[in-house]
Amino acid sequence: MNTKFLKWALPAFALTVAGSQSVEAKIPGKTSYGARLGFQNMSLNGKGIAGGTGGVGVFTRPIHTMGSNYGGASGDLFLSHDVAFRDDLCFGVEGYVGGSNTDTGRITHEFGAANRHSISHTTVKKDYTFGGRLKLGHYLKNDVLLYASLGVENTRFKIDHAYASGVNTNATGGAIADGSTSSHSLWAWVPGVGVKWNIRKNWCCQLEATYAMYDSLSREVSGSRQIGTYNYKLNIRPSVLGLTVGFSRPF
Numbered sequence: 001m002n003t004k005f006l007k008w009a010l011p012a013f014a015l016t017v018a019g020s021q022s023v024e025a026k027i028p029g030k031t032s033y034g035a036r037l038g039f040q041n042m043s044l045n046g047k048g049i050a051g052g053t054g055g056v057g058v059f060t061r062p063i064h065t066m067g068s069n070y071g072g073a074s075g076d077l078f079l080s081h082d083v084a085f086r087d088d089l090c091f092g093v094e095g096y097v098g099g100s101n102t103d104t105g106r107i108t109h110e111f112g113a114a115n116r117h118s119i120s121h122t123t124v125k126k127d128y129t130f131g132g133r134l135k136l137g138h139y140l141k142n143d144v145l146l147y148a149s150l151g152v153e154n155t156r157f158k159i160d161h162a163y164a165s166g167v168n169t170n171a172t173g174g175a176i177a178d179g180s181t182s183s184h185s186l187w188a189w190v191p192g193v194g195v196k197w198n199i200r201k202n203w204c205c206q207l208e209a210t211y212a213m214y215d216s217l218s219r220e221v222s223g224s225r226q227i228g229t230y231n232y233k234l235n236i237r238p239s240v241l242g243l244t245v246g247f248s249r250p251f
Helices: 006-018
Strands: 030-043 046-054 069-085 089-100 107-113 116-141 144-165 176-199 203-214 217-225 228-236 239-250
Touching: 030 203, 069 116, 069 239, 089 144, 116 176, 144 203, 176 217
Parallel strands: none
Antiparallel strands: 030 069, 030 239, 046 228, 069 089, 089 116, 107 116, 116 144, 144 176, 176 203, 203 239, 217 228
């Protein structure tokens, strides 16, 4: 499990809370910064198509659909500017950068003839993210803000692929390993909802839920082995549900 982002996310989160200063309710035109930690649940919403092995006595078997959910931790740092207008409304702009250790683990694909089948493994990892969004909020009380947001973000996904042929005892040539690693940056629309309130007039706390809907990605995977060749196209369209808790303070 990749936990590199925790090396900076946890200290930043702790320093933000420890160094928090007094804030006012309904802060007009104030800029603040903070940190968030949370949980993410990712679905690939995809499948492998047009794939299999070629060679004498070997035919194509469909590759398993990948629609399972995969969880992991997340963290980010953010900078926001909020402007209160009228008596109960607030408009905000926010930018953020963060990371996640969400990892699918090994997804197994099996294809080929019953007595000469092959297995490949695909792993998709969610890496760093940056983005921005607009927020519109309504004050339920003098120091409690309920808000909705809409933004865009860019996330790098790392895809590791490993192929092993001759996994059956009847396969000729024995086992042969082949693999590749690639990174792809995808854009997403990110709607969200949250609630923010002042704590002891020292800092602000917020709870938030977001749902990122990424562009689709198609990647062709191919190679050769002793008894033939393999080729298939990997199609995914990730979506990520995030739940976070954060703290912030004004400059």
